[in-house]
Amino acid sequence: MKVLESKFMQDFIKMADDGYKQGWHERNGGNLSYRLKKGEVDAIRGRMYRDTPWQPIGTEVPGLAGEFFLVTGTGKYFRNIIVDPEACLAIIEIDETGSNYRIRWGLVEGGNPTSELPTHLMNHEVKKNLTDGKHRVIYHAHTTNTIALTFVLPLEDEVFTRELWEMATECPVVFPEGVGVIGWMVPGGREIAVATSKLMEKYNAVIWAHHGMFCSGETFDLTFGLMHTIEKSAEILIKVLSMVPQKRQTISPDNFRKLEKGFHITLPEKFLYEK
Ligand code: 2HA
Numbered sequence: 312m313k314v315l316e317s318k319f320m321q322d323f324i325k326m327a328d329d330g331y332k333q334g335w336h337e338r339n340g341g342n343l344s345y346r347l348k349k350g351e352v353d354a355i356r357g358r359m360y361r362d363t364p365w366q367p368i369g370t371e372v373p374g375l376a377g378e379f380f381l382v383t384g385t386g387k388y389f390r391n392i393i394v395d396p397e398a399c400l401a402i403i404e405i406d407e408t409g410s411n412y413r414i415r416w417g418l419v420e421g422g423n424p425t426s427e428l429p430t431h432l433m434n435h436e437v438k439k440n441l442t443d444g445k446h447r448v449i450y451h452a453h454t455t456n457t458i459a460l461t462f463v464l465p466l467e468d469e470v471f472t473r474e475l476w477e478m479a480t481e482c483p484v485v486f487p488e489g490v491g492v493i494g495w496m497v498p499g500g501r502e503i504a505v506a507t508s509k510l511m512e513k514y515n516a517v518i519w520a521h522h523g524m525f526c527s528g529e530t531f532d533l534t535f536g537l538m539h540t541i542e543k544s545a546e547i548l549i550k551v552l553s554m555v556p557q558k559r560q561t562i563s564p565d566n567f568r569k570l571e572k573g574f575h576i577t578l579p580e581k582f583l584y585e586k
């Protein structure tokens with residue numbers, strides 16, 4: 312099967328383009344990865360590169376040994392993915408130790424996988440383990456409004472979660488587990504990957520202060536939808552704060568508790584504090 316005709320490839324390209332159209336991917340900002348299913352790998356095996364060199368990941372992900380991922384390339388622009396996916400994307404294989412990868416498809420003009428490969432793979436390892444293999448998509452975007460909030464709200468999971476929940480009734484239904492936040496760190500390495508993947512044990516979305524957001528999900532739709540919902544909520548909060556310093560009325564802790572019953576969700580009490 313032609314790699315570009317695979318459903319996962321077409322869905323990946325559409326999601327990347329949707330993110331670009333949202334304004335979340337200036338220049339080479341953001342990155343996306345997808346863990347292939349076994350049948351998807353088998354269908355394209357004959358069209359993959361052979362004998363490409365193993366290269367260090369920069370961290371260890373033994374739980375992903377032998378897995379294949381479709382990833383964006385470092386320095387590649389999201390706006391070009393739909394035009395020239397073979398130059399912008401790569402399929403990589405992880406070795407049996409979980410310390411090295413090799414390129415099996417794509418990057419036809421040269422290049423390497425995303426600079427955030429350690430964070431993507433460490434997040435995938437956590438989520439594969441905790442969701443019984445269901446989560447397959449990790450997405451990083453430079454979401455404008457969420458980034459703006461990291462300059463004015465305390466960088467605490469409780470505050471970000473509560474403020475985002477209050478801005479739209481569907482938020483606690485879409486991310487009942489809340490969102491994690493980490494303070495400013497150097498991107499691109501193992502340290503930020505460790506910090507992010509630790510929060511991914513609790514949450515499906517992690518905000519990087521003054522940088523952007525990571526989301527995890529089972530499908531492209533669910534992962535994009537989570538990013539989109541959080542970013543829209545951040546936009547509403549910014550509109551409110553631009554009009555008045557204090558909200559006149561909002562969704563109360565007791566209102567949230569009523570949602571729990573109606574929607575069969577559990578909202579951790581640590582987010583339902585009295586202000
Ligand atoms: O340039 O978004 O975090 C890609 C990035 C790095």
Ligand code: ZN
Nearest residue numbers: 340341522523
């Ligand atoms: Zn980034």
